[in-house]
Amino acid sequence: MKILSTIKSIAACAVLAWAAPVFSHIVLENKSAPAGSNYKAVFVLGHGCQGSATTGVVVQIPTGFLGTKPYPKPGWTVTTQLGKLAKPYDSHGRQVTDDVTLVSWTATAKESALPDAFVDEFVLRGMTPEAAGPLWFKVLQICESGRNAWSDIPAAGTSTRGLKSPAVLLQVGPADTAHHHH
Template sequence: MQTLKHTLPLVLSATCLAAAAHVVLDQPQASAGSAYTASLRVGHGCDGSPTHTVTVQVPAGLRGAKPQPKPGWTLSVRKAPLAQPYTSHGRTVTEDVVEVRWQAASRAAWLDDAWFDTFHLRGQLPAQPGPLWFRVQQLCETGQLDWTEVPASGTSTQGLKAPAALLQVQPAQPAGHQH
């Protein structure tokens, strides 16, 4: 029993460190059809090197993505034509944001390896439940990390070295009495 008592904290610490090693969503579940703010947490740099650019591929199905500016970072978006146009506020939308990029405006704004930060974008979730994968590229002074792997089937990221951030879109909650 003494061995287990001393080993368990080490196992838990290693598990926590492994979980913190990826780009993850602060809220990994949301209701279908709802407005959602994706807060992507970058937990470290590239093997000790500071991060200067974070690029997010907006998952298909997330409509009207709007990124939040970060002081000291330049923000850019890339739009592309949609295979399935949609209507928003009485207008037909034929192209939408497919990529968001934050780039540090100066070396002073770089995200040091010892720090973490979040990068936010907001959009409308699809009406159908299911997984949405946010693929993230992290560029550093030396090297880069591509958090883009998705499982061949299902949603388990076990065994993936650089998993994309997963949002589980849950069935919409029925409208009811709210407090």
């Protein structure tokens, strides 16, 4: 009988351990990318706001992530906000001085909202910085009732352990010399 109880406890812990990263906060599907590369950021939302459905997602684009273009999402309106760059860059022979600093998805109707019990993805694409290092995306999750500001960044390093509302981390690694700069 004790063995059966132990097996059930192990199984329960395994399920919780598997679910924790997905449901604890917003995460990236691919948590790392080479420097200076085209990167598809898939933000995975695992829950709403204390039982309330998600009606909006706002992603603040970090400095150095260039040429952001969001993917459309059926049932959601997507908008971008431009801002002046501290350091302009060249894209296909054109000097870029303003770039996307914010991407917002808003449910177009109550039926389009993401229920608390469901998981979904919000996607954008851009170019990673030329230098390796951590890149933090701050995300505001807006719900029918309440909101979650996933914006806490550790004072040092990249560990989010102990942070109540961690920002989303993309670890930019050394450049991949085999890829095509776009």
